[in-house]
Amino acid sequence: MEKSYQQKQNLYEPLKGIKVVEVAQGVAGPHCGKILAGLGAEVLKVEIPPDGDWSRKFGPMIPSKDDLESSALFLHNNTGKKSVVMDWTEKEGFVNLQNLINKSDILIEDWDLKDRKSLNISKDFFIKQNPKLIEMCVTAFGLSGPYSTYKSTPMILFALGGFMNIMGSPDKKPIMLPGFQADYVTGINANNAIQIALWERDSISNKGQFLELSMIETLINLHQAPFEMDHGGNRQRMGHRQSALSAKGFPPGVSSVPAEDGYLTFGGGSQPIFETLCLMLGRPELIETEEFQNVFKNPESGVLMDKYMIDWMKGKTKQEVFIEVSTQWLLPVSPINTIRDILEDEQFNHKNAFQEIDHPMVGLAKYARLPFSINNKKLNIKRAPLLGENSNE
């Protein structure tokens, strides 16, 4: 590997010396850029005037001295970057962008077929000039195939990705996960692809790559059950219960149920867990009742078990139930935490999951750090840039 990096990088900034240009907007591409910045890369966000990245105008909004610096969505997904304003849709701006890309290791863009046509660029356009460049192209459906011209939102992707169909109650319409989950997982996968290509470039080939990543394929990789299920049917929505992976189904009690001040999710699926739960509830006779044990074949048992669990939790808070069940019965369970709960949670704070950062327009706020620790230490992140903050550099 090239020794030129060696002087610059350390465990807490492993990508120091790597230069990234980001023209992608919204969530998927920028989330990838945010991860790279968090790892120490220099990420230059190139925003189109006058308003920049569209996520600057997308909620949730928080009080700010400047309307374009008030989106919590933007603030979260652009930590650690620099921002320059440049209209690369015009000829002169495009030449300037090209110059930046020629000096960079990584380009993150979200140009679909239509965009590539109007920019008049082929897949190898930038790499021809900068053979070490890793170009990450993030789109909803990719650059080929019948859906490549389709329009999308996170919900459309969850629908086509097969997740919506298995979420929610069987007797109600399917529901989706909150926010931009399709984009977030794709942003993480964009970083994965880039890290694989960087590994190859810097350990073997000394060459970059054009990488075309789609959100739809990313989502479909995240199904646990095989698409050809053993019962020959489809995976079912199970409401507040976990959706079964096979014809065998899950025993009752693998569900989200209320305590005094909020809900908990009980995990499980195995016979030992089911039996311990029955003992905890003081109902050992259920262990012997075979027809009770398969909620897939006997939905009524799920309803009854929920009732027993709710009765058992009467008068206890969700945190009390969590501690008691986890320590006395060693069953997998968790309170369904609100956002406030996680910010105040002992474990998350022990693990240093959040970082308070000051911002000139919005002041102090707490941010989730990157989701890993190195030698038991979380990496530090820096605030998101103001629009065009680094244009003069």
Next chain:
Amino acid sequence: MNNSPSLNNLRILDLTRIWAGPLGTRTLGDFGADVIKVSDPRNPISSEAHVNEKLNRNKKNIALRLDTKKGRDIFLELVRISDVLVENYRPRVMRNFNLTYDDIKKVNPNIIMCSMPGFGLDGPYSEFPAFGSTAEAMSGIVSMMGYEENHPIQTGMSYADPVSAINLVGTLLTYARHRSITGEGCFIEIDLSDSPLGGIGEYIVANSVTGYQRPIQGNSHEQFSPHDAFPSKNTDEWIAISITTENEWGKFKEITSIESLNDSKFSSFKSRKKHEVDLYEIISKWTQKFSSTELMELLQQNEIPAGRLSNYHQILSDPHLNSREYFVDFSDINQRYDGQAIPGHQLSKEKWTPMDELGKSSKYILRNYLGYTQSEIDSLEEEEIIKPATGDYFI
């Protein structure tokens, strides 16, 4: 251009089970890394419903009793020749085997070790059992999911697991590259409950400033309307429609030719939002005349964001995914699985191998990687250090 897969110069020692770990190391295997999965010979890998088969392709399996001295010694020999070790047991398990990072590092100081516990290797909840389904509840995302205010329901898909799996890949490789440059190994911890936080980061920022908690609201959206799943003419087949601009709304009215949509109460986002119940009833009547695929094609041809809620059968026969040659067929076991979404130089598909049965590569690894003789291998088998059991085991 070289044709070898990107990661064929990396060896991964894989002590993961269930879902998050195996899905993560599967990606490394798909890109040609030499993934050695170590399993307890007393616990047969369940073939129930092909879940494990799906997650453990492109890996070699060695069966090894880590709770015996000989088995542990063999494991440490493997540690010595590996670049990365990944495990996702409960924290006490690796401690009981005397295989914590401190132990591992003595044998291979430059190794990268990654643990994937539920709530953390240390801290007040560290010893509590956790699954993907409970870790997602812990993370906060579930508090925003459901139909009615204050009635959260779990995702049903154990979201913390797959997100942790994808978090693993890039993190490991960043530090593999760091090690190649500096010679320095490290210990990585990825907590299942921590992984989903990145995907709700905007709500964390907002809550920390204003106390905002996004309400539970089904599929309803803060900036788009209509935005929901609507029924089609077939039972439990739905179409997702999300109108993001007034232009799209205009086109939608044109395509559907529903007279009542021209009512002034639907003329802006704000008023549509206010009359969403009426609006959805009208749209549902129209969507029930068509199949979800017909609706998707019709609306998308007119540049309106729409997608059918694909079920598993529809995913397998999806024209888009098939035209991109996304799937992979393992003819030996007659299964069709998802391919690899991450682009780059993957192991070419004709070289992909289905899941190794328990201990299938034990002898191969002992002989070819560690130089064991046939008689040494025979005695390990006799002593049941590497001998696989039979029967069924919970996935």
